[in-house]
Amino acid sequence: MTDARGFMGRYCGLVNDSSPSRYVVVVTHATRDDAFDAAAEFISEVAGRDIGCAVPDDQVEPMSTKLPGIDLEGLGEFTREAEVVVVFGGDGTILRAAEWSLPRHVPMIGVNLGHVGFLAELERSDMADLVNKVCSRDYTVEDRLVLNITVTEHSGQHRWGSFAVNELSLEKAARRRMLDVLASVDELPVQRWSCDGILVSTPTGSTAYAFSAGGPVMWPDLDAMLMVPLSAHALFARPLVMSPAARVDLDVQPDGSESAVLWCDGRRSCTVRPGERITVVRHPDRLRIARLAAQPFASRLVKKFELPVSGWRQGRGRHHPEETS
CATH class of the missing domain: 2.60.200.30 (Probable inorganic polyphosphate/atp-NAD kinase; domain 2)
Structure with a gap:
């Protein structure tokens, strides 16, 4: 039996007798190996579920070396309708991805590999949840002023x-x-x-x-x-x-x-x-941010800025009351 993988050219995904019916875009921090590793893991997982992908033109070659047998589409030639843009990096990488997603009204999901990362809600350890919810379209979308x-x-x-x-x-x-x-x-x-x-x-x-x-x-x-x-x-x-x-x-x-x-x-x-x-x-367009969980902004603010919420009487280094048994 002939292995049909890779016969459809430059689309990302395992290809049988037709192109995938669903596509996502993946944008990665340009110089971080850990970002490329995380993105490659995500692409491999969704490709196994018959979801095609596209990446920026300058990332086709470096990403291809991590994904033998999976062909990649460059965004310069990408004409499909993408469901979501998944970004691996920090807020700076998300701002780069916004240049593509904003005029096309495609929501973005950020995986934080940077520092504070207010736009990116997920961490590297959330990969399984990310894959499952992208595949099942289990997310909500926020519209932001631009x-x-x-x-x-x-x-x-x-x-x-x-x-x-x-x-x-x-x-x-x-x-x-x-x-x-x-x-x-x-x-x-x-x-x-x-x-x-x-x-x-x-x-x-x-x-x-x-x-x-x-x-x-x-x-x-x-x-x-x-x-x-x-x-x-x-x-x-x-x-x-x-x-x-x-x-x-x-x-x-x-x-x-x-x-x-x-x-x-x-x-x-x-x-x-x-x-x-x-x-x-x-701006007439709105930035669309996909959220996998209903985390209040106040919680993200406390977490990202490490704001003190336990009170000075507990002393430096003591646990938050909710963390004690």
């Missing part, structure tokens, strides 16, 4: 655009001078800051750069926008929480600023010249 960003020249011509899942950061390009930026909300001036930069964040991004800059933690199911000035030379430089329907304009002033750098999620950047405007509004 930011839409445009850069406009002084003439009014749009010259650059992108999106942000976590935040956009407008930062000075040179250390010798501060940025001079006028911030407006709904086309009304709010404050002009001399500062190192300004962040505009989503609730999802409130536990990232904005948190380090002194912004509040926002529950991710909240629809709102957050603006945080960075090291502003001003008496009033507090974070501002705004409506999700707000329009935020950041005008780099032409009479005192040098060029600035605009970053979206730390991945996509643009030079912003004096006299140009950055406009931030709600």
Whole structure:
């Protein structure tokens, strides 16, 4: 009897006389062997259940070496409808995967192999549960607010655009001078800051750069926008929480600023010249995050930040009351 595995070309999966009817996308941290090992284990398991997979083009070759006999489809040629994107890495890898999943409205599941990992809910030890629930479609999907960003020249011509899942950061390009930026909300001036930069964040991004800059933690199911000035030379430089329907304009002033750098999620950047405007509004698409378990955000917050919840009277090193018998 002829072994039919691998005859269908570059699709991931064990192939009999037809292609799989279901597909998932797998995105892996580009430089971590443990991430590739975990992803290979997942692909092998779902392939055995007749679920096809696709991976980023630059990961086809390294992943193939770990999966002899299983062919891989590169995302550049992938035309199937994927059910979910499974990401092995940290939040940075999820932000990379969002560039593919956001315009296609495909939910993502993150397996945390990084550090804090607020977007990634699973750990490496949860592999069996991950495989079973992906195969049985046993998960819920959260929709998250995303930011839409445009850069406009002084003439009014749009010259650059992108999106942000976590935040956009407008930062000075040179250390010798501060940025001079006028911030407006709904086309009304709010404050002009001399500062190192300004962040505009989503609730999802409130536990990232904005948190380090002194912004509040926002529950991710909240629809709102957050603006945080960075090291502003001003008496009033507090974070501002705004409506999700707000329009935020950041005008780099032409009479005192040098060029600035605009970053979206730390991945996509643009030079912003004096006299140009950055406009931030709600993106028409929503980021879709798949959850395998109904874990409240408060529980994730305590776990990820290792927040003390047992009280100082118990002393350092003592167990949480729930952990004692």
